[in-house]
Amino acid sequence: xxxxxxxxxxxxxxxxxxxxxxxxxxxVSGATxxxxxxxxxxxxxxxxxxxxxxxEPEDAEDDPALRILGPHxxxxxxxxxxxxxxxxxxxxxxxxxxxxxxxGMVDAAVHDLAAAAQASRDATGAFSLSAFFAGGYRSVxxxxxLSMLGNVAVGQVAIDLDIRGDNxxxxxxxxxxxxxLLEAARSVARGDCDAALAGGASGRITPATLxxxxxxxxxxxxxxxxxxxxxxxxxxxxDVVGTLRILGGGSAFGPRSGxxxxxxxxxxxxxxALAEGQRSASSCRFVFHHGADDxxxxxxxxxxxxxxxxxxxTKRHLGHAGTAAPAIDLALAQVAxxxxxxxxxILASGSRGGTAALLVEVx
Amino acid sequence: MPDRRxxxxxxxxxxxxxxxxxxxxxxxxxxxxxxxxLTRFDATGLPCDIGAQIDVxxxxxxxxxxxxxxxxxxxxxxxxxxALRTAALDxxxxxxxxxxxxxxxxxxxxxxxxxxxxxxxxxxGQVNVDALRADPRFDASEFTTRSPETAPTLLAHLLDAQGPxxxxxxxxxxxxxxxxxxxxxxxxxxxxxxxxxxxEPLLSFSYYxxxxxxxxLSRRYxxxxxxxxxxxxxxxxxxxxxxxxILVLETREHALxxxxxxxxxxxxxxxSADGYRITDMHPxxxxxxxxxxxxxxxxxxxxxxxxYVNAHGTSTPINDPTETMACKRVFGDRAAEVPISSNKxxxxxxxxxxxxxxxxxxxxxxxxxxxxxxxxxxxxDRRCDLDYVPNAARARxxxxxxxxxxGFGGQNACVCLGSAARALAGGK
Numbered sequence: 001x002x003x004x005x006x007x008x009x010x011x012x013x014x015x016x017x018x019x020x021x022x023x024x025x026x027x028v029s030g031a032t033x034x035x036x037x038x039x040x041x042x043x044x045x046x047x048x049x050x051x052x053x054x055x056e057p058e059d060a061e062d063d064p065a066l067r068i069l070g071p072h073x074x075x076x077x078x079x080x081x082x083x084x085x086x087x088x089x090x091x092x093x094x095x096x097x098x099x100x101x102x103x104g105m106v107d108a109a110v111h112d113l114a115a116a117a118q119a120s121r122d123a124t125g126a127f128s129l130s131a132f133f134a135g136g137y138r139s140v141x142x143x144x145x146l147s148m149l150g151n152v153a154v155g156q157v158a159i160d161l162d163i164r165g166d167n168x169x170x171x172x173x174x175x176x177x178x179x180x181l182l183e184a185a186r187s188v189a190r191g192d193c194d195a196a197l198a199g200g201a202s203g204r205i206t207p208a209t210l211x212x213x214x215x216x217x218x219x220x221x222x223x224x225x226x227x228x229x230x231x232x233x234x235x236x237x238x239d240v241v242g243t244l245r246i247l248g249g250g251s252a253f254g255p256r257s258g259x260x261x262x263x264x265x266x267x268x269x270x271x272x273a274l275a276e277g278q279r280s281a282s283s284c285r286f287v288f289h290h291g292a293d294d295x296x297x298x299x300x301x302x303x304x305x306x307x308x309x310x311x312x313x314t315k316r317h318l319g320h321a322g323t324a325a326p327a328i329d330l331a332l333a334q335v336a337x338x339x340x341x342x343x344x345x346i347l348a349s350g351s352r353g354g355t356a357a358l359l360v361e362v363x
Numbered sequence: 364m365p366d367r368r369x370x371x372x373x374x375x376x377x378x379x380x381x382x383x384x385x386x387x388x389x390x391x392x393x394x395x396x397x398x399x400x401l402t403r404f405d406a407t408g409l410p411c412d413i414g415a416q417i418d419v420x421x422x423x424x425x426x427x428x429x430x431x432x433x434x435x436x437x438x439x440x441x442x443x444x445x446a447l448r449t450a451a452l453d454x455x456x457x458x459x460x461x462x463x464x465x466x467x468x469x470x471x472x473x474x475x476x477x478x479x480x481x482x483x484x485x486x487x488g489q490v491n492v493d494a495l496r497a498d499p500r501f502d503a504s505e506f507t508t509r510s511p512e513t514a515p516t517l518l519a520h521l522l523d524a525q526g527p528x529x530x531x532x533x534x535x536x537x538x539x540x541x542x543x544x545x546x547x548x549x550x551x552x553x554x555x556x557x558x559x560x561x562x563e564p565l566l567s568f569s570y571y572x573x574x575x576x577x578x579x580l581s582r583r584y585x586x587x588x589x590x591x592x593x594x595x596x597x598x599x600x601x602x603x604x605x606x607x608x609i610l611v612l613e614t615r616e617h618a619l620x621x622x623x624x625x626x627x628x629x630x631x632x633x634x635s636a637d638g639y640r641i642t643d644m645h646p647x648x649x650x651x652x653x654x655x656x657x658x659x660x661x662x663x664x665x666x667x668x669x670x671y672v673n674a675h676g677t678s679t680p681i682n683d684p685t686e687t688m689a690c691k692r693v694f695g696d697r698a699a700e701v702p703i704s705s706n707k708x709x710x711x712x713x714x715x716x717x718x719x720x721x722x723x724x725x726x727x728x729x730x731x732x733x734x735x736x737x738x739x740x741x742x743x744d745r746r747c748d749l750d751y752v753p754n755a756a757r758a759r760x761x762x763x764x765x766x767x768x769x770g771f772g773g774q775n776a777c778v779c780l781g782s783a784a785r786a787l788a789g790g791k
Contacts, residue, residue, distance in 0.1 A: 041493065068641060095653060099636060103532065105469075105510050113477055126482075129474065133408030137572060145573030146641065146771075148471050150511060150532035155772030158636040164650065167636050167774055168540060171511040171532040172469075179529070186547070251527040252459065253519050265525065268459060352516035354528050 002278045005185040006236035007244040007360070009087030010331035011079040011199075012229040014318050015051035024335040027317045034223050034319055037205065050205050051225035051319030068146055072104055073153025075228035076201035079327075080157045087232020089161075089195050098166040098196035099158055100184035102177030102323035104203030106150040115139045153201070165193040171323065172203065173350030174290060175251065178326035178358055181231070182249035188233050199230030199327040222292045225319025229327025244334040247343070248276025248359045255353025256296060266300035266349065269357040273345060274304070277359035281305035284359075285342035288312045288329040290349045297347065306345065312336070330360065337362035366616035367550045370786050372623045373450025373611030374723045375442040377422065378710045379415035379604055383445055387710070387720075388727045391735045392756045396588035396709050398602050403566050404474070411580045413587040414566045415604030415711030428517050433470050434564035435514040438607035438716075442560060443518060450611035452522075454621055455556055462526035462554040464544045465515035466537025466561030466715035471569040476505060514562065526554045531715075535675070536634070536770035537561055538608065538718025542778050543632035545612045555617050560719035562607030574603060577642070581678065591712075592739035593676035593705035594683045594747040601677040604711025608719030615786060627726035628781035630664065630763070633657025637773030643681055644769060648689035651675075654775035655693045655765055662763075662779040666694050669701060669779075670761035671734060673725040674751075675769045676705025677712055684746035686767065691749075702759070704737045704752040718768040722778055725764050729782035732760045 012018060015033030016026045033051035042050075054071040069077060084090065089097055120136030122128040146152045151169040158164065166187045170176035177200035184198035205226055236245050250272020254265025274281060287309045291297050301307065314329055315321075321328060326348045333344040341362045349355040376383065379397025380390035390397070397415045406412040423441040432439075447453070455461060472480070479501060483494040495501050512530035519528045529544050531537045538561030545557035565571070574580050581600035584590035591602040618625055635657065637650035644651065659666055674686055691698040706721050713720055728735055733756055740753035762782040769775045 094638065095635070106532075113480075117477075117482075129405075129478070130408065133406065135408070137409070137576065140572075140576055142576055142578070145577045148468070148570070148573055149534050149771055150468060151534050151770065151772040151774060152641055155636070155641050155774065158638045158773060159640065162638050164636045164638045164653070166634055167533070168544070169531065169533050169774070171530055173510075173512050176512065176530060179527070183544075186551070190547075253463070253516070253525050253528045255516070255520050268525075350512060350516065352512060353520060354512070354516060356527075 002247045002276060003185050003189045004236045005188045005233050005246045007231050007246065007334060008234055009083045009232040010334055011082035012328045012331045013053055013075050013079055014227045014328060015053050015225060016318055020331040020335050024332045027314055027332065032317050049223050051223065052205055053226040054204060068143055069153045069156050070106065070147055071204045072106065072201040073156060076153060076199065077157050077160060079199060079228045079230040080161060080197055083230040083232045084161050084197055089197060089232050092195045094162045094164045096165055096194040097163045098184060098187045098193035099154060099163045100168050100180040100196055100198040101154045102180040102200035103150045103154065103169055103171045104201055104323045105172040106147065113140060163197060173354060174322055174325045174348040175350040175354040175356040177323035178346065178348035178356040179251055181326055181330060182356065182358055184233055185246040188235050196233045197230060198233060199228065200323040201228040202226050202321040202324040222315040222320045225321040227321035227324045227328055229324050229331055231327060231330055242338050242362060244337060245361050246358065247279060247361055248273045249357060250276065251356035253354050259351050261349050261353045261355035263296040263300040265353065266297055266355045267303055269355050270300065270304045270345060273357040273359040279343050279359060283343045284309040284345050285340050286310050286312050286333065286336055286344040288314065288333060288344060288346040290347045292316050326358065333360055366614060368615040369546050369549045369612055369629045370615045370618050370625045371610050371627045371629065371726060372613055372618050372625060373446040373452065374626060375445025375449065376606065376608040376720050376723055377417055377438060377441045378606040378720060379417055380710055382421035384723055384727060388724060391706065391709050391724065392733060394736050394738050394755060396738060398587045398590055398711055400587055401566065404568050406571065409575050410582045411575060413590055413602060415602060416566050417605050428521060431508050432514040432517040433508060435467055435470060435562050436517050438564060439465065439514055439518050439562040439609065440521065442562065442607040442609040443522060443558065446609040446611050451623060452611060457555065458523045459525040460555035461524040462548050462557045463515055463519040463524050464529040464531060464541040464557055464559045465518065466531045466541045466718065467511060467514060467563055468532055468715055469511040469513060470509040470564065470567065474568040477569065522558065524558060533774040534770035534772050535714050535717060536768045536774040536776040537715035539766065539768035539776035539778050540634060541719065542610065542629060542722060543634060543776055546629050546632050549612060549614050555613060557612040558609060559612055560607065560609035561716035563605055563714045563716045565603050565605045565714060571603060579679065589739050591678045591708050593674065593678040593708050593737055594744060594751045595740050596742035596744040598678040598680065598683060601679055601707065602711040604713045606710065606713045606720060607716050608723050610719060610723060625783045625786050627729060627783050628786040629778060630781045631658045631662030631779035633661055634776045637775065639773055641772055644685045648685045648692060650773060650775045651686060651689035651769055652692045654777040655689060655767065658765060658777040658779040664763065664779065667697065668763050669765055671764040672701060672703040673721045673764060673766040674703050674705045675767040676707050676737065678707060682769065687747045687749055699749055702734050702750050702752050704735055706735060708738045718766065718776065722766045722780060725766050725780050729761055729764065732758055734759050
């Protein structure tokens with residue numbers, strides 16, 4: 001039986017804008033968000049261009065909420081608030097609202113230790129661990145440790161929006177972001193919650209994260225990006241024209257030599273999504289690809305009879321927002337399908353072999 | 364109708380008290396503590412210097428993949444080896460129907476990386492990238508190995524599990540959420556087998572420093588062994604432990620078809636968000652109560668059916684009375700009759716691994732007809748006035764239990780567990 005869960009609102013933050021219709025028009029017209037990386041010299045990392053969204057507020061050091069959320073968390077909070085409001089989730093009993101999130105890599109903010117390190121130098125000026133333990137560490141902000149836990153930003157969003165139901169936080173690749181959407185839809189379909197907020201946030205582009213994102217981006221032919229996406233889900237009960245519905249999904253694991261999933265695993269995920277959604281490949285008007293020029297993915301799409309669907313490569317324009325990419329693609333798919341009703345298959349893959357597919361439809 | 368009841372056919376673990384389920388269980392039955400002064404690194408100067416360390420020499424031999432997956436992968440491989448052996452998982456030929464759900468948080472930058480980054484910090488606190496790149500000790504790939512999905516996906520690869528992989532990062536609730544997601548995958552027919560659990564290499568410099576700065580760790584203790592004292596009036600924080608626990612879950616139909624012994628049953632799962640504060644539980648235990656009730660409801664049972672609670676029991680000032688309140692709200696007049704105990708009194712808090720380790724110990728207790736104790740019960744707390752199985756294990760046959768996990772960030776998860784005898788008897 002198809003899931004049949006309705007998407008009542010979407011929200012996104014990308015380097016091409018925050019309005020799904022405007023971002024879709026920019027993608028269709030071939031615009032690019034990629035620009036030289038700001039904030040530090042990234043020329044040596046092999047990926048000097050990226051799609052950056054986040055700019056550090058001047059009061060960041062003094063803002064406890066910013067410290068708890070981190071930049072990725074603030075992006076997710078923004079899209080969550082928008083989707084929660086537009087989707088009418090405040091009218092649903094808070095214990096019956098779920099929260100399902102794919103979080104990008106949440107790394108300890110090493111630069112937050114800089115002051116403590118400065119205070120922990122020995123007579124030669126070198127960093128001294130014994131001096132650090134003897135008292136230098138007291139310069140570290142007490143909220144610094146929370147930056148190490150991937151779910152803390154999600155917990156803060158639950159507090160801010162008064163969400164208290166079923167929940168899950170997955171990390172840190174794009175397939176995790178798609179599975180968060182899918183598990184949210186399943187929770188609503190099962191009746192574990194009446195409505196759900198689901199989405200994802202990218203990691204932040206920093207010298208430390210760029211190594212990973214650049215490596216993945218290079219192999220997929222896309223540049224790294226920051227961003228976030230969220231949607232509100234409810235059980236589909238009425239046929240309102242233009243409603244986007246999640247019909248099914250699938251996920252699989254099969255690492256190829258090198259990086260990412262192999263074609264067989266991607267095929268299994270697509271087959272599962274189409275089967276659960278009870279739709280044929282010919283019903284798909286769009287395929288939102290994960291990679292830009294990934295031969296394995298293209299082979300898998302062709303093998304499933306999806307070559308006739310319009311191929312959409314949002315990452316060529318928006319960069320690769322990692323865990324946020326599926327929720328961003330979902331918001332854009334809604335715009336595309338309202339103009340050309342039918343189904344869309346959204347694909348997402350992880351660097352280590354995980355892959356997932358989500359089937360959506362505007363009837 | 365397919366039989367979608369979910370049973371446990373394999374288990375494995377490594378903790379500070381042993382390199383297997385039996386070793387850990389027997390040490391706990393004897394009421395031993397695995398908490399010691401740290402030897403992994405010199406914590407002199409920090410407000411505390413204790414932890415529940417595993418014996419690295421007892422770990423499964425290193426594998427080349429550990430170079431990428433790190434200690435987290437090695438811990439998971441160790442627990443998985445025991446679990447897969449118990450379950451004879453090699454017999455399962457359809458590897459596309461084996462899923463993996465693992466709670467854990469990857470790794471944080473270790474001391475060397477922090478030293479390197481701070482060495483190249485500019486006066487404004489930002490990293491001098493040019494100097495960093497020029498430093499031969501800088502490894503750009505290091506970041507990629509610390510991501511939370513690295514160890515779970517490498518584990519799936521090594522075990523040839525080709526179904527969905529769930530890297531779950533919900534702090535202390537992650538291990539229980541892994542089992543809960545596994546239960547859902549199996550009930551809905553999305554997998555035949557789920558390898559579920561968690562692993563955390565927490566006794567690293569950065570994690571330890573972080574929790575110490577947060578003020579969450581026990582700082583006052585007459586001896587390391589006496590530091591973790593859940594529900595006792597003198598408790599003053601938790602003790603970090605490290606370890607891993609893995610369960611092999613499958614439908615009862617699948618297990619019986621391949622003739623595997625059943626070790627226990629996952630009867631139900633419930634979760635909730637506190638939506639209150641990041642580091643504090645809801646003062647009325649609302650989230651904990653909802654998770655516990657949801658797990659009981661999901662099992663098709665009532666609170667009257669529950670015979671034991673494996674507590675989250677962290678030894679923090681806030682958790683233990685709040686969890687006590689939760690038990691009173693769930694069990695009502697029966698609360699004082701339901702034994703509750705905390706494994707963390709002996710193996711510390713293993714965060715993302717805790718839910719899996721404690722579920723296995725709960726099932727093992729049912730198998731042995733034994734309630735594991737909460738040690739270090741010396742000074743009663745008037746707000747913690749239930750039966751915590753103080754200091755000594757207690758022989759008691761029991762067949763239905765809850766295992767609680769309440770996380771930093773406000774995520775709560777609870778699994779309802781049943782004995783093997785109950786699963787085989789075919790009751791509800």
